[in-house]
Amino acid sequence: MTFPQTDRTKLKRLAKRGHFDRETVYGILDEGFICHVGFAVDGKPVVIPTGYARVEDKLYIHGSQASRMLRTLAGGVDVCVTVTLLDGLVLARSAFHHSMNYRSVVVFGRATLVEDPEEKMAALFALSEHIIRGRWNDVREPTDVEMKLTTVLCLSLEEASAKIRTGPPLDDEEDYGLRVWAGVVPMKLTAGEPVDDGRLPEDVPIPDYVKHYKR
Amino acid sequence: MTFPQTDRTKLKRLAKRGHFDRETVYGILDEGFICHVGFAVDGKPVVIPTGYARVEDKLYIHGSQASRMLRTLAGGVDVCVTVTLLDGLVLARSAFHHSMNYRSVVVFGRATLVEDPEEKMAALFALSEHIIRGRWNDVREPTDVEMKLTTVLCLSLEEASAKIRTGPPLDDEEDYGLRVWAGVVPMKLTAGEPVDDGRLPEDVPIPDYVKHYKR
Numbered sequence: 001m002t003f004p005q006t007d008r009t010k011l012k013r014l015a016k017r018g019h020f021d022r023e024t025v026y027g028i029l030d031e032g033f034i035c036h037v038g039f040a041v042d043g044k045p046v047v048i049p050t051g052y053a054r055v056e057d058k059l060y061i062h063g064s065q066a067s068r069m070l071r072t073l074a075g076g077v078d079v080c081v082t083v084t085l086l087d088g089l090v091l092a093r094s095a096f097h098h099s100m101n102y103r104s105v106v107v108f109g110r111a112t113l114v115e116d117p118e119e120k121m122a123a124l125f126a127l128s129e130h131i132i133r134g135r136w137n138d139v140r141e142p143t144d145v146e147m148k149l150t151t152v153l154c155l156s157l158e159e160a161s162a163k164i165r166t167g168p169p170l171d172d173e174e175d176y177g178l179r180v181w182a183g184v185v186p187m188k189l190t191a192g193e194p195v196d197d198g199r200l201p202e203d204v205p206i207p208d209y210v211k212h213y214k215r
Numbered sequence: 216m217t218f219p220q221t222d223r224t225k226l227k228r229l230a231k232r233g234h235f236d237r238e239t240v241y242g243i244l245d246e247g248f249i250c251h252v253g254f255a256v257d258g259k260p261v262v263i264p265t266g267y268a269r270v271e272d273k274l275y276i277h278g279s280q281a282s283r284m285l286r287t288l289a290g291g292v293d294v295c296v297t298v299t300l301l302d303g304l305v306l307a308r309s310a311f312h313h314s315m316n317y318r319s320v321v322v323f324g325r326a327t328l329v330e331d332p333e334e335k336m337a338a339l340f341a342l343s344e345h346i347i348r349g350r351w352n353d354v355r356e357p358t359d360v361e362m363k364l365t366t367v368l369c370l371s372l373e374e375a376s377a378k379i380r381t382g383p384p385l386d387d388e389e390d391y392g393l394r395v396w397a398g399v400v401p402m403k404l405t406a407g408e409p410v411d412d413g414r415l416p417e418d419v420p421i422p423d424y425v426k427h428y429k430r
Contacts (some may be wrong), residue, residue: 003335008261013281033301033315033402034253038262046223047253047262049299049319066228084264086248086404090348091425094355096365098343100248104264131304140309148313168412180353181421182412185339185428189301192401197383203383204396210306213400 009161019162022057028105028162029054031190031215032083035130037061039072039079050083053123053130059155060123061108062112070151074110081155085139089185092169093178101165101184108159114152123152134209164168189215223323224376237272242375244269246430248254248346248404254287254294267296268345269337274303274322275329275338276371285366288326296322296370304400307384308393314380316399322375329367338367349424367369393397404430 002020003009011018019025035052038045048069059081063070073079088101114120121142124169128136142150169182191213194206217235226233234240253260263284266300267276274296278285288294295348329335336357343351356387357365384397408426409421 008256008259012283012361013279033304034317035424036262036264036299038251038295040251040255040260041223042250043225044293044323045253045255045260045295047295047297048373049297049317050250051315064294067289068227072354077320077336078259080253080260080262082251082262082264084249084251085306088410089248089406091347091350093355094357094361095339095343096355096361098346098350098354101251102264106262106411110429118295124310129311130314131315132306132400135273135274135306135313136310137377139307139313139393140311140390140393142309142311146309146311160246166249168410168414175355176414178355179416179419181250181419181425183421184410184412184417184426185403185425186407186410188407189402190405192403193303195383195401197399199383199395201394206396206398207219210396210398210400213304 003160006159009106009159017163017165018101019164024161025105025162026054028085028103029083032085035083037069037081038077041072041078050133051127053126054199055123057157059157060127060146060152062124062127062152063148065151067151070153073153074151076110076209079109079111079155086187090169091182091183091185093171093175093180096101097169099169103130103164105162107155107157109155111153111155114154119126120152128196132209132213140208165189197214205211217274218375221226221374224321224374227256229325232380234379240320240375241269243300243318244298247249247300250296250298251318252294252296254292256287259271266342266346269340270338272372274372275342275367277339277365277367278304280364280366284367285368288368289328289366291325293325294326294370299346299401303402307395308386308395309391309396312386314384316380318377318379320377322370322372324370324374326368326370329369331419335362335367349422353422371406397402
């Protein structure tokens with residue numbers, strides 16, 4: 001299944017970087033941690049980073065019910081949500097052809113407030129599992145009060161596209177003779193050694209999903 | 216020196232996460248690789264990832280002169296540029312208090328086209344050095360034609376702020392007794408082993424700034 005190409009998602013240049021199949025778009029969304037949410041406040045653009053999760057063809061974001069962003073978006077305004085993964089620094093022989101390898105997804109639409117309690121709880125589960133699978137089972141679940149304090153918004157994945165650059169630098173033919181090192185420095189978001197909370201009792205073991213955390 | 220707190224940059228909630236001193240804002244900008252640029256097209260928000268560099272109190276972005284984003288921004292429309300660094304996954308004892316450690320900067324303003332050739336070249340130098348210091352010296356500099364094909368925009372850092380979360384989870388007092396592991400999984404963007412371009416002559420050595428690349 002593919003996303004339709006719209007005026008907004010069709011690439012005007014470098015069309016071969018564009019991808020519209022759901023598998024590619026979903027793969028990027030499922031790997032990222034943070035999305036950048038763009039919307040207008042008093043007619044002016046605002047871009048705010050936040051966590052998110054995908055469940056089938058829906059994207060969920062959440063936060064405090066006091067959040068200006070969530071209250072604005074719940075009003076049904078136009079929104080653009082972008083997720084970007086940096087994969088490498090592309091070092092060409094000329095300054096001009098330097099680039100970065102990346103995978104990004106842009107989603108356009110309007111968010112809706114999730115009011116159904118089951119969908120809301122399922123979204124919070126997904127938001128937790130998206131960050132670290134297995135965690136939800138171990139922790140105290142949200143209380144009714146916490147549920148009321150939490151706003152969850154849903155954005156249908158209807159108008160979306162991916163943009164991807166991979167591979168080596170593409171230099172001008174005459175520059176391949178230059179004696180300049182060229183190639184790619186791969187970049188990756190990696191997890192370090194988990195840090196115990198200072199108030200943890202000594203005999204609480206670290207779960208496998210934390211110890212061996214890997215995206 | 217600090218940025219003034221405006222209606223847009225002042226934090227309505229979690230005010231202690233807000234930072235307005237230039238040193239903090241500049242430090243985050245100088246560490247990131249990709250910014251997310253938000254602007255309106257036909258009255259609707261668009262958020263596009265791109266590289267950037269800071270020179271003193273100016274932020275530069277660049278790209279093809281055919282880029283829709285750069286052409287729109289060069290028209291002097293309102294723009295919001297956001298840079299986000301993910302520092303850790305914050306695992307609390309309750310689902311509700313899970314969080315992420317991050318540092319982000321939001322800049323508001325209007326971009327201007329850089330037309331002065333010296334400033335334009337200095338910006339391209341900064342954009343290159345921002346990604347990998349020492350590179351510019353080794354590579355073929357832009358030709359006049361390449362300069363013409365490249366658009367550089369400048370955004371003055373006048374209205375900007377940082378938002379930072381650090382440290383352990385903050386659980387409800389009564390949850391500290393739960394036998395649930397809690398703490399932080401640090402996250403970091405790291406460089407892998409450089410990959411030679413396939414058309415590199417065998418005897419071109421890899422420069423130190425690539426071999427020992429570190430942000």
